[in-house]
Amino acid sequence: MTSSPRTVMRIYFHLQEPDEDLYEQLLALLEGITPGVQPHSADWSADVDLTGALRYWDRDAKGLAAVIRLRALALYGVQSSAGIGPSRMIAAMAAALSPPGSVTVVGNSPYDIAAFLRPQRAAALPGIGPATARSLSRYGIYSIGDIADTPLATLQRLVGIAAGRQAHDRSHGRDDRLVVPQAAPRSACAEHRFDTDELDPDQHHQAVLGLVDELGARMRSENSVCCAITLTVRYADRTHTTRTRTLAEPTAHSPALADTGLALFASLGLQRARVRAISVRAERLQPAETATHQLTLDPTDERTRDLEAAIDRARARYGYRVAGPASSYQRAN
Known part of the structure; x- marks a missing residue:
């Protein structure tokens, strides 16, 4: 007996600003349609296995996606876009080509798959x-x-x-x-949207540094650390690239986060890319007291951490923008 072909949807929720609670409510909406939901909190998306749900709801894939998108908009005011295909990869690629408010469907025949992929x-x-x-x-x-x-x-x-x-x-x-x-997974996200599509690599790097510094300060204020960093770069043509790297040790230390964030950005190999937005997500948060820190004989590390603690105290008293690494601030012309 042959099994029915799979139908997978990748849906992106276009949140106006990072909101973990809202994202979890949207995931619950998806789970009300089918239990096969795999979240991707780095970019507020999810993979949804619609294979069994199509028969249960007596709709085709595009119709069921329309129901989901309508509920997200009516109940939570969140616009979405989606891609549907016979695999997670094709669904994700179709979703990347779908502007907000639309759905791209790829059939499961070899001809449909080749016609979608090859060009x-x-x-x-x-x-x-x-x-x-x-x-x-x-x-x-x-x-x-x-x-x-x-x-x-x-x-x-x-x-x-x-x-x-x-x-x-x-x-x-x-x-x-x-x-x-x-x-x-529990995480924290910060995003920088450029006023216009930005070509300057220095501005890209500055944005990454500012985002990891913001996340580090936020985690330290909550006495938490992260185990990995995810970087997402959104381009002028609505496509995006996401990279994740596990840290050598769980940390909220901004220089360590900055090294990882910049390494992720460098790994993209971008040259004169028109960047619309950059977001950085601290993944797999855990209480700071459960993490261990590898001791070092380098006195610079201790001085850096002492300075970081002093900056945190100043920010707690006078506001976040009162102090921070110079590299994360706009240069005067």
Whole structure:
């Protein structure tokens, strides 16, 4: 007996500002439709397995998505966009192409999958970052269709064995990952929206530094630490890139967060990118007293932490903007 094809939706909730409580209410709305909900709190999205819900609600995928979007808007005033496809990867890619208020549906036939994937640029394939895409372009590989047509052995020579296998499978639409229901992990987020699409890398770096400093101060005031940092960069064409890195140790120390945030940004390999917004999320928060700190013989580390504590005391008394690292403030012209 053959199993019915999967139907997966990636839905993005376009929150006006970070709001953990509202996001959890929206997840509860999804769980009222189907128990197969996997949250992605880094960008206020979720993967939803609609396979069983379609028959239960007696609707097609686009109709059920319309019900969900209408409820989110009517009950919580939150606009959303979604992508629907036969796998998590295709649903996520379809959602990335959907402007707020719309849904993109990709059929589950091999023709539908190929027609959706092949024309897209190589960098749109999950796992192919800007740097890898530029490397592939030097060999005449510009689109996902080009990747699909490249022999596996050739891809593996160009980008590595594991990455080549992954790119080969995904370019043909193969993605067996299941939607795994789970609770949204506790996290904290800060976002910077540029007044206009920003091209200046210095402004990008300054925004990242300001965001991690804000998160560090917030966590220290709440006596908590985070285990990982997620960076999301949103571009002028409505696409976005998200990267996550686990910290060497749970911390709320701003310099450590800044090193990780800047390393994540550098890993994107952006060159003259038109950036609309940058957000940084502190993931897997836990009480500070449960974390351990590796002692160091470097006196600079102790002085930095003492200075950080003094800045926190000044901010608590006079306001957040009274003090902070100079690199996170706008330079005077």
